[in-house]
Amino acid sequence: MPENLDRELFKIITYLVNSAPLSLEETPQLSAFRLADAANRLMALVDDDEFLRAAGDDFRAHFNLVMTDQPAFEAWLADNAGRFTLETRRRELGT
Numbered sequence: 001m002p003e004n005l006d007r008e009l010f011k012i013i014t015y016l017v018n019s020a021p022l023s024l025e026e027t028p029q030l031s032a033f034r035l036a037d038a039a040n041r042l043m044a045l046v047d048d049d050e051f052l053r054a055a056g057d058d059f060r061a062h063f064n065l066v067m068t069d070q071p072a073f074e075a076w077l078a079d080n081a082g083r084f085t086l087e088t089r090r091r092e093l094g095t
Helices: 005-023 028-043 050-062 070-093
Strands: none
Touching: 005 028, 028 050, 028 070, 050 070
């Protein structure tokens, strides 16, 4: 965990609050990117979670697709959500 977790969380909250009005003017892909980016920023605050560490690495490997290949970015978003759904199920249900 960062030394000043409250400060880091405030930065992410501010990012989200300021992204909200921008989302009304930008493409749906950029709005989706902002949500994925915020999740990535939150994941970076978590220590000792192999799944979240790998998810952060995966985000960093794919985030440029929003500018270079939007269909591939959209496919990655769906795959990423599926991985989180499976991990949630594993953690909650032990399956």
